[in-house]
Amino acid sequence: MAKPVVKKEYTLGERIYLLEILKGMALTWRHFVFNVKASFRPEPHTVPTCWQYPEDRTREISPIFRGLHMLCLDEKGREKCIACGTCAKTCPAHCITVKKGKRKEGEEDKYASKMYCASFDIDLLHCIFCGFCQEACPKEAIVLGREFELAQYTREECHLDKQKLLANYRKAKEEGKLRPPRKAVPVVKPPPKPEAGAPKTTEGKAGKPAVAGKAKKGQVEVKKAAEKAKGAGKAESGD
Amino acid sequence: MEGWVIAIIKVVFIWAWVLLIATVMTWVERRGAAMMQDRLGPNRAGPFGLFQPLADGIKLFTKEEVLPKKAHKVLWSLGPLLFALPAFSAYAVMPFGDKIVLGGKEIILQVSNVNIGFLYILAIGSLAVYGIVLGGWGSNNKFSILGGLRSTAQLISYEVPLGLALLAIVFVYGTFSLRDIALAQQGTFLGFLPNWGIFKQPLGFILFMVAIYAEANRVPFDLPEAESEIVAGYHTEYGSMELGLYLFGEYVNLVTLSSLIVVLYFGAWHIPYIDVSKFLGPVSWGIVSFLIFYLKVSFFLWLFVWVRWTIPRFRYDQVMGLGWKALIPLALFNLFITALFIQLAA
Amino acid sequence: MDLRERVEKCLGPEGLMVAMTECRGDLSVEVPKTRLLDVMHLLKDTPDLEFDFLSDVLGVDNLAFYEKQKPKKKPEGEDTEAKKEKGPSPPRFEVIYLLLSLKRTERLQVKIRVAEDDMEVDSVTSIWKAANWPEREAFDMFGLRFKGHPNLKRLLMWDEFPAYPLRKDYPLEGRGEERHLVYGE
């Protein structure tokens, strides 16, 4: 079914193969010389694009890299997690299991709130590292860290329990590789306050039929208004 | 008796030397490619990864030999042998230096100076196609047989321009002996050019280069093993040292062909305008000529690598088209011109 | 004249339109299954419409949808209304053709309903070759049979696969069909 082709005219330089081939060879030669020179540069990072990975770990990993999970402690060393189970619900791969525990008297220095997670299990073999758990977490307790070397020999090792998660946190803290606190994304302000602070963007425009004017208080972080929004969502789904 | 010993020493020496070059070539190929592609290449085994070929060799030797269920056993095992052997045997007539005087005895740096060296190389070189086509057939794999067929067609087609280009050289030098051709390239030509084959046969040189790229199955003529089309061509089913023989034979082939270029077109061990042998003793001149020769060879070896990592590969019919429609007419033309000049000069 | 009217004008007189819905600007027109090819030809050739590009063909299984649509909820689409008109057992499947008019850059969804006991649908491959694989996929996933399709085989699942995986009564985890696969010669 191929239709006849519009013949492309070859120029003379194209017709005799050698000219373009020589040009190409000049190009590869330039790269060759550059890289040979570069590879004699002092260690560890020689040729610009190659990282001698296991030895050369100087490559900067993004501070918000979505790697190995950890359970954070607050500044007093108490567990942040309140075992609300939002992470488990949000997880697309259903790899998180949380069991609730109630704080007893005298455990205030261990757990930050009244509820804590008695167990917290993550199956790394299921996890897809989407980062939804850390986004959903109201306390910023579960966080994906910068650790990316996750290969293990057994299935059991790929199973993260609470102790491992806390250990991950301690290790990251020691190395100073904690994830910076999440920056809340500015959300469109509710219509009742028409174009209050927001300048000439169109975000304040009316005409969002689905999102009825359920006001969140000013510029709230999404996750903090979880319960409210849930209510709002339910109400909205009626229309 | 003495002649025998010397011959055997020469054989062993040159055999080991070519093996060494071929081994190093695998390293050069990979590192060179890497450097052209902004990578580093193998750099783990030894300094600069120089022991990488060794590691590869050990790996190939220790791997399990797998014989496909329906493969033809005899042809299957014959294939790699027939491919590697001619590559080595072709070196028998290749000069690799001028001569060396040891213990008052003059030794030519060539295993045997037969006066039909030329024909020998052509004959032996064509034998390599058997290894490929038998391996491809014996594997009982459609990709292998395709690779084998492509290779057969390609090698046979490119034998013709190769032979014609060589014929022109024979016209010019009037001899079939490679050593005589090498010796004839001393001095200058037309008073200012080095008396090298390339200046006497510029067109022939280009034709010859293209033809040997096809003979050696190198990019842009690496159709028989074009990995993106027919997996690995004729050696798809091979593993272990049988595969090693194929890969290695290819590099030995490269060395042979590069040496041939140097002997025929690049003045063998001569340096233009200077007759180095006058300044050196008979022993040191032998060594120096040997080194000069392989310096030139290494340039052509490098050229193989360089070209390979620069350009894409042809399609099967385009290769045939280039061979029959462009190279053979040009080679005939070249032959004609050469003959004309010789006639005029005489 | 907006698209809605034009489509009505084109299909209405011939009685080729069962219902028309609009959702967020996506016009969707339901047509009788038996006259699908006529509709497609009309839509393609009417100078006002010129839906000459077939984006996709997809099947939908409405089994769970009907179960879920309790009468207490006021539905906004005509889906349920259409169902009511048709009586107690609405056709289970839908085939939706996503059409596009290149010249006008307008999109239209053409919908037909297919009952479970009569799964034959006319193939539109004679009009758009683009329907080839999507129809095969709909056959693969829902068991819809396209009459006149040049090569109606399973596309994504293997040929011996016994079920239709995108139907709503097929479990997400599968039924372990792969265990019965026989490998070898």
Added chain:
Amino acid sequence: MNQDPVSQNDQERLGELVTINIGPSHPAMHGTLRVVTVTDGETIVKAEPEIGYLHRGVEKLGESLTYHQFIPITDRLNYCSAITNNVSYEMAVEKLMGIEVPEKAQLVRVIMMELARIADHEVCVGILGVDLGAFTPFFYLIIQREEIYEIFEWYNGARLTNTFGRIGGLDADLPDDFEERWRELKPNLRKANEETEKLLTHNRIWMDRTIGVSAFSPEDALNWGFTGPCLRACGVKRDLRKDETYCMYDQFDFEVPVGKNGDVFDRYKVRMIEMEESIKIIDQAYKLYKEMPADAPLKARVPKVIKPPVGEVYSALESPNGELGFFVRSDGSNKAYRIKIRPPCYMIYQAFNDLVKGEMIADLIACISSLNVVAGELDR
């Protein structure tokens, strides 16, 4: 597909034709494609693609996951440009819910999508080179893709499976160092493209291998449902970014390249030019982005639990491969009732037999690479 089985079988029995099974594990079959080719010598008589080796039931999965949970799954469709998939899906759900995304978020989406487009085209062109035997351009291009991934990594922590954006907007602003990175990257991108062109475009071997190979007429292409670079290579000027504009694409000044023959060379060339245009778009989008106030919203007000009203929409955007559409039907619950993905290469790949019939095996490989068939997207 091919409708002359009887005569073909006869020929096959006579040994004139050979059936060669290319794939699913073959060096040139990207991912897990498989083509059963019947060849006469090296000439292809029939090439029937078999797909489904990477079928993961994404559409079925979508019916069991909430709207947000499906976003990471879309990453795994066209893994070369995950961001485009994310945005396409998000746009479908936003359309279903009637959400209007803030402008600044749209700009960030444009920037990221165009980066993804460059990355995708780079892989495609590079692989095309590799399949035709020219290895080196692949590395020059892939290095730049790596730098693009670096930007992605600093944007939200993942390189390949980005899970970019959320329904209604974004989850993060552009990183502070974006400008610096982009300024560094831009000349490198251009240089890599230039070098690729230098090595390939005018090289006669390359021209012989690509010009006129698997050429396709615009009528056929439209009938087969071609979109994207493959359609534009046939000479149809159609780009959803221009024709059905979304994400403020109408505010940017860019060209839509078209080819003439619809052959491999034109597809390659269209992709090369598109990369250049993408660079221009990113520049313009970033300029607009800079003009926005720092606290301009990036997310529309979206309920935490997304429950779109009953209805069905189809929303498409111009992915690097062509029209990537999502058909989403909601039954009012928090899970989609039906999600149908319209992958661009699915439509293109079904015409494969017509594309390569009568060509040679080597051309089949060139054709399949130039179509940029991504198994993840194809099989879903």
